[in-house]
Amino acid sequence: MGRQGWDTGSARWRLIALLGVVTAVAVLAVALLGAPPGRTPDIRGTTPDGDKVHGTPATPPARTDPDVGWGFTHTQFSADEGGAVATARVAGLLSGTGMPQNQHIMGWGAGNPEPVPGHYDFEDMDRRVDFVRRTHGTPVVTLCCxxxxxxxxxAGADRTDWSRSALETxxxxxxxKDFAALAATVARRYPDVRHFVVWNEFKGFWNDAEDRWDYEGYTRLYNLxxxxxKRVDPRIMVGGPYLVMDSVDPRQPHASTSLHGPWGALDQRVLDAFDYWNRHKAGADFVVVDGSSYTKDDALRPDEFAATDKFTxxxxxxxQRTRGLPLWWAEYYVEPADGDDDRKGWTEDHRVAVQAAGMIALVKGGASSGFYWNPENEQGTSCPGCLWTPTGTPGGGGALPMYDLVSRFAKEFPPGTAYRTVPGAKDDASDVRVLATDRTALVVNTLNRSISAEVDGRRVDLKPYGVRWIGR
Known part of the structure; x- marks a missing residue:
C-alpha cells in the first residue's frame, strides 16, 4: 500500500486493539442476547489454536488412505462411559490394535449436534472421538442423522424427537445445504477425522408415490x-451411498434377474438406486454398502453359512461398477434378529463361526474395510454378539469371543493384504471355510460337530463351529 499503508507499528497495533474491543463487545452481546437468526456459529468450545477444543490433541495424519481396515461401530452404549476400571480395561484391549472406530453424529450414543441453527452441542461426540483418540484407533464419522x-x-435441545421414525427422517x-454446512462444522472440529460416510441406509429417502428409493434426493444431499x-480439506475421504443391499425370494416382485444365487436375489430397486448414485455422484474416495446374508423375510438360503456367499x-x-474403488461394508449381519432387534438365537460359538464365514465372504467379494455393529448393553453380564462385557457393570470391559475374532481379523488382514488359495484340502474340508495369506490362515468349521480336515498340508482338528488361526 506504499506510504498510505500500515507502515508504522503504532498504527497497526491501535487497529488491532480497536478490533479486539469490538470483538469482545460482540462476544458479550451474543452471550447476553443470544445469537442472531440464521447460521451464526456458536463460539462455545473453541480455542485459539483450534485443535485442542477438547480431550487429547487432534493432529491430522500426514498421510491418508481411502481404506481403514476392519473395525467396529459404536452404538448407544459403549466404553466411553461406565466404571473407570471397566472402561480402562476396554481401552487397554483396543490400544494395541489400531482398529478403526465409527461414530454417527446424531443417535447411537450422540446427542443432537445442532439443536438450534448455528448453536452446537458436541459433548457426546467429543467424548466418543476422544475415546477413539485415547485408544489410538482410526476415527471414522458417519454423517447421520x-x-x-x-x-x-x-428447534431446541429439549424438543429433540428421539423416536425411531423421527431419527430415520x-x-x-x-x-x-444446512446439513452440508453441519458436516463441514464437524470436519473442522475433528481435524484428525479423515474418513466420512454420508448418511445411513438411505434413511428417509423413500419415494412412496413411485415405490422406489429417492435416489435423486440422496445423491443431491451427498454431492453437497x-x-x-472437500472445501474444508481436500485430503478428507468421502464415501457413500451406504445402501442396504436387501435380498428377497427370487419369486418376489422386484427380484433382480441379474444378481442372484442360492442365497436369493437382490432387490432390483436397490441396484437401481446404486447405479443412479454411481453415475451422478460428484466423486467418491471409497464406496459404502451394508446388508445381511439373509433375505428381507429372514430366510437363510440355503443355510446360515452358504447364505454368506451373498456378500461375495x-x-x-x-x-465392477465402481472401477475398483475401495469397498467398505458399514454393517454386515449373518443372524436374523428377533422382534426387539436382538440376536439371541445362537450359541456364541455358532455366532462367531458364521460371523467368521461372513467376513471371509466379504473379503472374497473385494472388501477391504468393514465395521462390526457392536450391540453393546449398558449393564449386565450377558451380551450376545458383543465385543466386550458391559462397562456399566462392575468387572465389565472384558473381551468376548466376538472381539477376539474381529480384532485378530483386523490384525491379520489389513488393507492391501495378498490372499492365496489353499491347496490340497481333504476329508471334511468341504465343510470348512478358509482365508489365507503367506503368513496365516483363518479356518472355520461350518458343522455342529467335531471334524478333522487337512488344510494347507496340515491336519486340523476343529470342535463344533470351531474357529482356528494357524500359522505357516
Missing part, C-alpha cells in the same frame, strides 16, 4: 456434503 429443524421438526430438500467436506456376489457386483 439430522437435527429436527432440518426435517420439519422444532431425512432432511427436507430446503435444508440439504462431498463438496463441503454383492461385493463383486459393486466393485
Amino acid at each position: 439430522s437435527p429436527d429443524w432440518m426435517k420439519g421438526g422444532k 431425512a432432511p427436507t430438500p430446503d435444508h440439504y 456434503v462431498y463438496a463441503a467436506l 456376489a454383492v461385493g463383486a457386483w459393486v466393485r
